[in-house]
Structures are given as structure tokens and as C-alpha cells.
Amino acid sequence: MTKHAFPFSAIVGQSEMKEAMILTAIDPGIGGVLVFGDRGTGKSTAVRALAALLPPIQAVAGCPTNAATLKDCPDWANIIDDQVIEKPTPVIDLPLGATEDRVVGALDIEKALTKGEKAFEAGLLARANRGYLYIDEVNLLEDHIVDLLLDVAQSGENVVEREGLSIRHDAKFVLVGSGNPEEGELRPQLLDRFGLSVDVGSPKDIDERVEVIKRRDAFETNTGPFMTHWTGEDAQLRDKIMQGRTALPAVKTPDSTLRDCAELCVALGSDGLRGELTLLRTARAYAAFNQDGEITREHLRHVAPMALRHRLRRDPLDDAGSSARVARTVTEVLG
Structure with a gap:
């Protein structure tokens, strides 16, 4: 089994879905992408491929919120070295069964028990700052997690007030959700938070379906040459995204x-x-x-x-x- 993500450029068809994700990479302020469609149409594949396509970010080494400068890194992180490193743009999965503590962060129990320290353990929202937060089957997300996401999406800040902690940190991310409409509708409040919405379906054209099979088979059985070719295509697309960011203003x-x-x-x-x-x-x-x-x-x-x-x-x-x-x-x- 290959450890590589399927290359973004190698995805056959689904042009609107790919284009929507590219446009949010050029301007994250668009507000995220909702992808609804049949099972097996490349929704999750496209999001995971996006991680390898996105240009890297500059962030303070060790900062749990990927802050660009030391002054932007929260005090509770206790980062004193202002070393800035290049790292991949974060693309964080939010699982359906994730607890509230895992999403927003909570008291670090290990430090509390071993050292008697009251320390904060950052959650998924901190890790997703300056990147993407991906929710598969977003229409099945529990209501209390939806409420949390709505608050953070509105303010761009995660606030945790519990267990004697009073924590704030930046949580600005592009929200990407995917799901099958047959399994339930999305709450209107959350639906409105997605900037773009894309419907995807199974290809009806025989040649297109054959090309999907051919590329997937090559990815799994002849990984090296396949990745060499399509990584080059991804690099060209990454350059276009960077040029688009420069031209945007x-x-x-x-x-x-x-x-x-x-x-x-x-x-x-x-x-x-x-x-x-x-x-x-x-x-x-x-x-x-x-x-x-x-x-x-x-x-x-x-x-x-x-x-x-x-x-x-x-x-x-x-x-x-x-x-x-x-x-x-x-x-x-x-x-």
C-alpha cells in the first residue's frame, strides 16, 4: 500500500470541485468549500491531495497555532525562540466522533498529574489555524460541535473557559466539508458558512471512467513513475496558485x-x-x-x-x- 496521497492534478474530471479548492487557496477569505455527492466520486481524495498542492507557510517553530511571528504565538504556548521555519500548510481532519475537548483543546492531564502544572493542550482548531479544516460526512456532525464551529468561523478565534483555564487563540481556517445528501441535510446556519458549494457525481462517460481506473491502478502498482509525472503537474499548478495570490490585490x-x-x-x-x-x-x-x-x-x-x-x-x-x-x-x- 502506497503512503503517498493521490496527486491533485491526476484526479479525472470533477473540474468544478478542483477549481473551487484552487480558488480558496488563492483567496482563503472566500470561506471554504462544501462538496456533496455520491460515494466514491473523489471528494476525500481531492481534499487530501490538496495538502500536497498548497504552498508552504512560514511559522514559528514549535508554535501550536502555526503563528507567523512570535508576537502572534499565544502566551500559553510558552514559546520564547523566534525561529521561523517553513512547513506545509496544515490540512486537519475533524473526525465525526471527535469530542469537544479534542476540537477546542483542554487541560493537559499528563502535566497536571505529573508536574502539578495547569497547562493547555491545543485542539484541532489550533492545529488548523492558517490552513484547512476538513470534515468528511459533515452533514452527520453532532449539533454541539456544529455550534462550536459556527462560533469560531464567525470570530476567527477559539475561546476556552473551563477547568480554571481561560484560553484564547487564533483559529482562522478554510472549512472544507464533504458528504452524501442521501444521508441527511446540513443545518442552514452551517451551510451558510461555506463560501462555495459543489455537486459531484459519478462520471457517465465510459472513456472517463476508464481513465479513472487506469490512473488509480497506475498509482497503486507503478507508484514511482506515476508520482514523478503528476508531482510535476502539481508543481506547475502550485506556481499558478502563487501567481494568482500575487495578482489578486x-x-x-x-x-x-x-x-x-x-x-x-x-x-x-x-x-x-x-x-x-x-x-x-x-x-x-x-x-x-x-x-x-x-x-x-x-x-x-x-x-x-x-x-x-x-x-x-x-x-x-x-x-x-x-x-x-x-x-x-x-x-x-x-x-
Whole structure:
């Protein structure tokens, strides 16, 4: 059994899912990705492959929250050396059965018993800071963990007040969730926290299915040459992501684009203004990825389905799916 993660670039099809993840790598402020679809469609594979694709970060050595500078590292970590090292962007799994203590952190029992010290043991939210937090089967997550995530996603800070501890630390991460819609729906409050939503399905094209089998078989039986080829492809994609990050601040946003965003969301009946803001950020990231200097209607058309499909109110008189409703409204509003 190979210990390598399947390369991101080698995933066949599922272009919208891969693109959504790339755009959040260019602008983490987009707010994360929700991937819903059938079993065995590459959802978990894509997230785990993303870890190897992401550019590394600069972080203080030994800091449990991956702080970029010593002053950003929390006092309870007791880090005094300001040595900065390069490390992979964290991609942390949050298992369904994880306890609250494991997620937010808790009293370090070992130190309390052996040394009589009241020390904090960082949880998954600390480890995910400046990276990605991945939840498989997110629609099955327990309600009290969902409530925790909503609080942290809103504030960007994890607060622990218990067992005589009063702890705060940064917890800014891109939330990625995947699941099968047949196993239950997502709470509306959590659904709204995902910037982008992607539907994936099993490929219907025979040639595409054959290519999936061929690549997976090569990955498992001829790992060395397979990884050599696709690691090179991943490196090129990583370079494009870095170029997109560099270009992002310079992308211009015409007033006409802002009006288009507002008209689209009003026509779709999107609640609040999060839809417009996410649509704008996603279109800007897409423009930066393509090295375009200004957001155009073409950019909006391309990203509107992933930015807006999960923000629609249900219409019992409309049998069309959310993707079809977005596509129809985009055509009506943008031409």
C-alpha cells in the first residue's frame, strides 16, 4: 500500500470541485468549500491531495497555532525562540466522533498529574489555524460541535473557559466539508458558512471512467513513475496558485460588476449580503488565477453556480435543481 496521497492534478474530471479548492487557496477569505455527492466520486481524495498542492507557510517553530511571528504565538504556548521555519500548510481532519475537548483543546492531564502544572493542550482548531479544516460526512456532525464551529468561523478565534483555564487563540481556517445528501441535510446556519458549494457525481462517460481506473491502478502498482509525472503537474499548478495570490490585490472591480452581483442575488432571492460578497471574491480570485486584470461578466458567469447554488430559498413550484436555477437566472440577468 502506497503512503503517498493521490496527486491533485491526476484526479479525472470533477473540474468544478478542483477549481473551487484552487480558488480558496488563492483567496482563503472566500470561506471554504462544501462538496456533496455520491460515494466514491473523489471528494476525500481531492481534499487530501490538496495538502500536497498548497504552498508552504512560514511559522514559528514549535508554535501550536502555526503563528507567523512570535508576537502572534499565544502566551500559553510558552514559546520564547523566534525561529521561523517553513512547513506545509496544515490540512486537519475533524473526525465525526471527535469530542469537544479534542476540537477546542483542554487541560493537559499528563502535566497536571505529573508536574502539578495547569497547562493547555491545543485542539484541532489550533492545529488548523492558517490552513484547512476538513470534515468528511459533515452533514452527520453532532449539533454541539456544529455550534462550536459556527462560533469560531464567525470570530476567527477559539475561546476556552473551563477547568480554571481561560484560553484564547487564533483559529482562522478554510472549512472544507464533504458528504452524501442521501444521508441527511446540513443545518442552514452551517451551510451558510461555506463560501462555495459543489455537486459531484459519478462520471457517465465510459472513456472517463476508464481513465479513472487506469490512473488509480497506475498509482497503486507503478507508484514511482506515476508520482514523478503528476508531482510535476502539481508543481506547475502550485506556481499558478502563487501567481494568482500575487495578482489578486491588483484585480480591478468595476462598479458595473458590483451591480451585476447585486442584481443576481436579488433575482435569486438570496438572503443577506453574503452571497454578493462571496460571488465578488470568487470572481476576483478566478480573474487572478487567469491573470486577468479586471473582473468581467464572464468571470461572474463562471463562478456564480458554486458561489450561489446553496443560498437559494426552496421554491415548491420550481422543480429545477439549484444549479439549473442559478444558470437560468445568470442568463436572464447577465445575458
